[in-house]
Amino acid sequence: MEEKIKIKDFYITIDRCLIYKDYGIIADTHIGFDVFFGEGGANFPLLQKDEVIKKALNIIEKYKINNLIINGDIKHNFKPYPREIKFLKEFIDFMSEYVSIILIKGNHDTFISSAGYEIFDYFEIGSYLIFHGDKELNIDKDLLRDKFWILGHEHPSIKLRDEVGAILKFPVYLLNKKYIVLPAFNPLSPGSDLINNSASSKIIKKDYLDSEVIAITDIGLLNFGTLRELREFAKTHL
DSSP states (O other): OBOEEEETTEEEETTSOEEETTEEEEOOOOBTHHHHHHHTTOOOOOOHHHHHHHHHHHHHHHHTOSEEEEESOOBOOSSOOHHHHHHHHHHHHHHTTTSEEEEEOOTTOTTTGGGTOOOBSOEEETTEEEOOOSSOOOSOHHHHHHSEEEEOSSOEEEEEEOTTSOEEEEEEEEEOSSEEEOOOSSTTSOOEETTTSOOOOTTTTTTGGGSEEEEEETTEEEEEEEHHHHHHHHHHHO
């Protein structure tokens, strides 16, 4: 089972994280996703933060990282729910005991600065530019052109039908010549099925169909070819 694949000088992994030297890079933890349902009156167990912590501790131990970059949508709700802010502080403070935490702002990340945490619009590391991807960055054009982008936001996934008609959904990495899009780290966050739906991120809309689809499956990381090829295959076989 292939649990990690080397791309350039970083690794993508079966654990929904990218590893570069002693950095782990994840995206879309969406702390407070469960709070959203609870505030709406649903009897939803508030266990999501603990599950994200468990997964994060696993990658810290497994890949021996000293730094954890969370590439946007660290929290979920746009409203300042006190319980979500409490969970967010517990998550960041707990993880900070194990690694240095670097927070990058996503479109869901309201109120993080007011909670006392520094958060960046983007972060440079080596030849890479890490930003959430919900919008274009207002920075030097040469920097944007010369760096390889590491993005989140899209929650990319694919939905396939097996030989008996069951529908299988896999979180995926989208790998392009210019960028890579990470899957959502939060296991409860619904993935955006890119076989049947368009990308929501404006900055990848131009060429995302030419990206390679590398799926996270029970048998390891599988390369399904480009999204364009996968869509054509799905038209006639799925």
